[in-house]
Amino acid sequence: MEGEFWNPEMELLSREEIGDLQLKRLREVLERCRRSPFWKEWFREAGFDPEKVSSLADLRALPFMDKETLRGGDPRRFLVVDQEDIVRVHASSGTTGQSTVVFHTARDIETWAELVARCMYMTGVRRYDVFQNMMGYGLFTGGLGFHYGAERIGAMVIPAGSGNSKRQIQLMRDFRTTVVHIIPSYALYLLEVFREMGLDPRRDTDLRMAFIGAEPHTESLRRRLEEAYGIKAYNSYGLSEMNGPGVAFECPFQEGMHVWEDNFLLEVVDPRTLEPVPDGEEGELVFTSLNREGMPLLRYRTHDLSAVYPEPCRCGRAHRRIARIKGRTDDMFIVKGVNIFPMQVERVLLGILGVGSNYRIVLETVESRDEMRVQVEVAGDLWHGEVRELERLRRRIVEELRQEILITPLVELVEPGSLPAGEGKAVRVGGTREHVRGD
Ligand code: AMP
Numbered sequence: 001m002e003g004e005f006w007n008p009e010m011e012l013l014s015r016e017e018i019g020d021l022q023l024k025r026l027r028e029v030l031e032r033c034r035r036s037p038f039w040k041e042w043f044r045e046a047g048f049d050p051e052k053v054s055s056l057a058d059l060r061a062l063p064f065m066d067k068e069t070l071r072g073g074d075p076r077r078f079l080v081v082d083q084e085d086i087v088r089v090h091a092s093s094g095t096t097g098q099s100t101v102v103f104h105t106a107r108d109i110e111t112w113a114e115l116v117a118r119c120m121y122m123t124g125v126r127r128y129d130v131f132q133n134m135m136g137y138g139l140f141t142g143g144l145g146f147h148y149g150a151e152r153i154g155a156m157v158i159p160a161g162s163g164n165s166k167r168q169i170q171l172m173r174d175f176r177t178t179v180v181h182i183i184p185s186y187a188l189y190l191l192e193v194f195r196e197m198g199l200d201p202r203r204d205t206d207l208r209m210a211f212i213g214a215e216p217h218t219e220s221l222r223r224r225l226e227e228a229y230g231i232k233a234y235n236s237y238g239l240s241e242m243n244g245p246g247v248a249f250e251c252p253f254q255e256g257m258h259v260w261e262d263n264f265l266l267e268v269v270d271p272r273t274l275e276p277v278p279d280g281e282e283g284e285l286v287f288t289s290l291n292r293e294g295m296p297l298l299r300y301r302t303h304d305l306s307a308v309y310p311e312p313c314r315c316g317r318a319h320r321r322i323a324r325i326k327g328r329t330d331d332m333f334i335v336k337g338v339n340i341f342p343m344q345v346e347r348v349l350l351g352i353l354g355v356g357s358n359y360r361i362v363l364e365t366v367e368s369r370d371e372m373r374v375q376v377e378v379a380g381d382l383w384h385g386e387v388r389e390l391e392r393l394r395r396r397i398v399e400e401l402r403q404e405i406l407i408t409p410l411v412e413l414v415e416p417g418s419l420p421a422g423e424g425k426a427v428r429v430g431g432t433r434e435h436v437r438g439d
């Protein structure tokens with residue numbers, strides 16, 4: 001296994017060593033937090049004495065925090081260092097409302113770059129690679145986060161940013177890009193652009209690997225991308241409140257994402273009762289940053305649903321793995337009394353031959369009844385084919401969706417490329433119905 005580890009000392013810690021290091025780091029974080037007025041008050045209200053923490057479980061005496069806690073008011077109140085020590089600010093992408101702000105010291109940026117380098121190296125990125133970062137630069141963390149990680153490895157970085165599809169493809173060809181970082185829904189859309197340009201990514205590029213993340217996506221979508229681009233696609237999970245990318249990442253075995261537990265303390269809780277759930281069971285991910293200097297967060301609720309894989313990984317890393325994110329607790333919507341996640345719809349659609357590269361769920365109220373309409377782009381060749389074929393496809397989609405979500409949706413087939421394709425995170429659900437969100 002020599003040479004496969006960026007940071008063997010951290011990556012090869014045993015479970016016991018991870019636990020010890022976490023407790024040590026947790027104590028240090030609490031010690032730093034004690035100095036800030038915000039945390040002092042937070043601890044006091046909870047009747048929590050940070051000096052008495054002697055096990056990781058003791059942290060459970062603290063209340064959870066989430067986006068609501070961070071929103072409103074001066075975001076600098078979460079700093080535990082002087083503002084002069086801050087060198088960078090980032091913010092969440094704000095897909096679920098007002099964005100939240102996170103501050104970093106120089107050391108935080110360093111730690112973050114190391115973590116991302118660790119992720120990329122784990123999957124096989126090396127100095128000789130050409131890495132095209134197709135994520136939005138700026139406040140969004142997917143741009144600079146990966147940029148620094150890749151430079152640390154010594155790969156050549158193309159800071160392409162998001163959008164401008166034809167130019168992206170041109171860059172890939174001009175610089176012989178081998179690795180990309182891309183939003184999965186955009187990667188799917190980009191296939192249409194390749195097709196329009198008369199190009200085949202398998203034949204006409206040197207791509208061998210992609211990092212896909214920033215939004216929920218299914219295994220079927222990953223496999224579709226791997227197949228169409230002729231690459232390996234690795235799932236990358238992170239959130240700006242925990243730096244951004246580099247929180248959890250797939251290893252070459254592609255069976256769940258290793259959470260870097262030397263940096264993040266993971267809890268999985270039942271989103272209703274907030275009680276811990278056993279390994280293997282689905283729950284909401286909650287993180288405590290163990291190695292952040294400027295703005296540590298304790299017991300931060302992500303609203304992301306996943307589960308811990310109980311078995312150790314074949315790659316030899318004891319850092320626990322989490323399953324692909326099923327969705328956010330606030331992604332769920334209810335139609336005719338049934339709880340539905342957009343990813344259930346995606347799983348069905350992408351398993352059907354003839355389905356193109358984009359879809360959208362529209363929720364409406366028709367004559368005071370909930371209706372769910374699914375607009376599905378059809379694959380290019382089929383769209384120009386026979387009407388009978390299209391009708392057969394439509395019926396099949398209705399039937400397979402009904403089996404998955406237990407209600408009968410309206411399915412509308414649309415022309416390839418006709419649905420709005422964003423450059424950022426896909427917005428899968430729209431419509432005129434009010435109060436569509438569950439939770
Ligand atoms: P942001 O803070 O704007 O970067 O958004 C972070 C959120 O994006 C997470 O809390 C997740 O909901 C979502 N996200 C990021 N990476 C993934 C991933 N690999 N799979 C599913 N959702 C993801």
Ligand code: ZN
Nearest residue numbers: 251313314315
């Ligand atoms: Zn592994």
